[in-house]
Amino acid sequence: MQSYRKELWFNTSSRRELINITPEVEACLAESGISEGLLLCNAMHITASVFINDDESGLHNDFEKWLEELAPEKPYSRYQHNGFEDNGDAHLKRTIMGREVVVAVTKGQLDFGPWERIFYGEFDGKRRKRVLVKIIGE
Amino acid sequence: MQSYRKELWFNTSSRRELINITPEVEACLAESGISEGLLLCNAMHITASVFINDDESGLHNDFEKWLEELAPEKPYSRYQHNGFEDNGDAHLKRTIMGREVVVAVTKGQLDFGPWERIFYGEFDGKRRKRVLVKIIGE
Amino acid sequence: MQSYRKELWFNTSSRRELINITPEVEACLAESGISEGLLLCNAMHITASVFINDDESGLHNDFEKWLEELAPEKPYSRYQHNGFEDNGDAHLKRTIMGREVVVAVTKGQLDFGPWERIFYGEFDGKRRKRVLVKIIGE
Numbered sequence: 107m108q109s110y111r112k113e114l115w116f117n118t119s120s121r122r123e124l125i126n127i128t129p130e131v132e133a134c135l136a137e138s139g140i141s142e143g144l145l146l147c148n149a150m151h152i153t154a155s156v157f158i159n160d161d162e163s164g165l166h167n168d169f170e171k172w173l174e175e176l177a178p179e180k181p182y183s184r185y186q187h188n189g190f191e192d193n194g195d196a197h198l199k200r201t202i203m204g205r206e207v208v209v210a211v212t213k214g215q216l217d218f219g220p221w222e223r224i225f226y227g228e229f230d231g232k233r234r235k236r237v238l239v240k241i242i243g244e
Numbered sequence: 245m246q247s248y249r250k251e252l253w254f255n256t257s258s259r260r261e262l263i264n265i266t267p268e269v270e271a272c273l274a275e276s277g278i279s280e281g282l283l284l285c286n287a288m289h290i291t292a293s294v295f296i297n298d299d300e301s302g303l304h305n306d307f308e309k310w311l312e313e314l315a316p317e318k319p320y321s322r323y324q325h326n327g328f329e330d331n332g333d334a335h336l337k338r339t340i341m342g343r344e345v346v347v348a349v350t351k352g353q354l355d356f357g358p359w360e361r362i363f364y365g366e367f368d369g370k371r372r373k374r375v376l377v378k379i380i381g382e
Numbered sequence: 383m384q385s386y387r388k389e390l391w392f393n394t395s396s397r398r399e400l401i402n403i404t405p406e407v408e409a410c411l412a413e414s415g416i417s418e419g420l421l422l423c424n425a426m427h428i429t430a431s432v433f434i435n436d437d438e439s440g441l442h443n444d445f446e447k448w449l450e451e452l453a454p455e456k457p458y459s460r461y462q463h464n465g466f467e468d469n470g471d472a473h474l475k476r477t478i479m480g481r482e483v484v485v486a487v488t489k490g491q492l493d494f495g496p497w498e499r500i501f502y503g504e505f506d507g508k509r510r511k512r513v514l515v516k517i518i519g520e
Contacts, residue, residue: 107245107383107418107419107519107520109418109419109488109519111486111488111493142245142247142380143245143247143380144282144284144378144380144420146420146484146485146486148484148485148486149495150494150495150496150498151495151497151498152434152435152436152495152497152498157339157343158290158343159290159335159339160290160325160335162325163324164323164324164325164326164327164332165323165324165325165332165335167324168323168324168325168332168335168336169336169339172315172336176314176452177448185440185441185444186439186440186441186443186444187436187438187440187441187444188440189440194440194441194444197435197436197441197444198444198445198448201433201435201445201478201479201480202339202340202478203339204339204342204343204480205433205434205480205483206483206484207343207344208284208286208344208346208484209284209286210249210284210286210376210378212247212249212378217249217376217378218288219287219288219289219290219374219376220288221289221290222288222289222290236495238486238493238495240420240486240488240493242380242418242419242420242518242519243245243247243380244245245383280383280385280518281383281385281518282420282422282516282518295477295481296428296481297428297473297476297477298428298463298473300463301462302461302462302463302464302465302470303461303462303463303470303473305462306461306462306463306470306473306474307474307477310453310474314452340477340478341477342477342480342481345481345482346422346424346482346484347424348387348422348424348514348516350385350387350516355387355514355516356426357425357426357427357428357512357514359427359428360426360427360428380518381383381385381518382383
């Protein structure tokens with residue numbers, strides 16, 4: 107069994123941002139040399155997400171609006187977590203979107219349907235944060 | 245390390261449907277010959293879900309009602325994604341229900357609690373769509 | 383390839399409770415002797431959750447309030463599932479919080495960011511329920 111590990115770093119210019127990281131994850135897989143196995147990709151911070159969906163800007167705007175309805179950023183006093191922080195909403199938004207994805211690796215490729223793309227979902231940005239890529243297989 | 249891969253195809257007669265696919269996934273596991281490892285089962289489409297819950301029709305009706313409250317299908321104009329499509333709600337419903345499950349394989353069986361069953365959640369059906377089963381182990 | 387399996391049991395004194403189980407999961411990893419691989423931790427019941435977030439009591443109160451908004455416990459008649467049971471809300475709350483986490487194992491440790499902790503989320507407690515830890519690697 108082989109294993110591979112890499113951290114991807116992000117520093118968004120806005121508080122919330124969705125970034126297609128499929129090319130970076132594919133580069134990790136190529137570098138690993140693993141052709142059959144499982145790939146884990148997870149946010150290492152609890153106010154960010156890694157998820158799979160469509161790379162379509164209208165949908166991304168829908169996500170922004172929808173997450174603000176389900177877990178509004180303001181008023182900050184809405185959340186008990188916001189004593190010393192202002193990111194209570196980000197913990198909840200990340201919960202909806204998910205921490206991680208597990209992807210099959212087949213013949214050295216991400217084994218994806220036609221529209222599957224991996225996204226980093228930042229909900230409390232403007233600072234350096236990490237995503238972990240771990241691959242096991244052979 | 246051994247690996248196994250299979251696609252399961254579905255074509256629902258209604259837009260939304262929850263299908264117990266546990267028997268099909270168990271058949272994959274038996275065919276794989278793997279007795280210890282991890283099994284990944286994921287929707288290959290971004291408007292469908294694979295999740296684990298109870299096979300109880302009242303609960304399934306509750307899911308339908310609840311998901312329509314959280315991410316209503318109509319009016320279609322509610323979602324920016326719906327320029328050329330009408331399935332913006334399905335992307336959000338699938339996000340709530342999840343893309344994938346990872347299940348432990350122990351002694352050649354799905355290592356489940358008493359009520360755990362695997363479901364395909366279709367939120368934009370009436371066409372052929374796929375689920376991936378990938379198993380690694382030995 | 384090595385594999386390891388253990389069940390963790392819980393019996394909460396209240397209907398809903400969030401428990402930091404990171405120490406128990408780390409003990410499993412140490413016992414397994416596995417240094418590189420993937421660790422799966424999942425609820426074996428469909429009214430409970432395993433998830434990763436921050437060990438901060440204000441946030442945990444926010445989760446309680448938020449989940450009650452998204453899927454209220456009462457009136458019990460709100461859910462069709464509640465014919466013979468009263469836990470329809472718990473199935474939905476667990477869906478939001480997630481069934482499982484998959485964690486990278488690197489150099490014999492849970493490969494975590496600084497604030498990542500594993501929680502058992504109980505939404506229908508006061509009885510003995512289980513979590514599964516399965517590790518594969520070498």
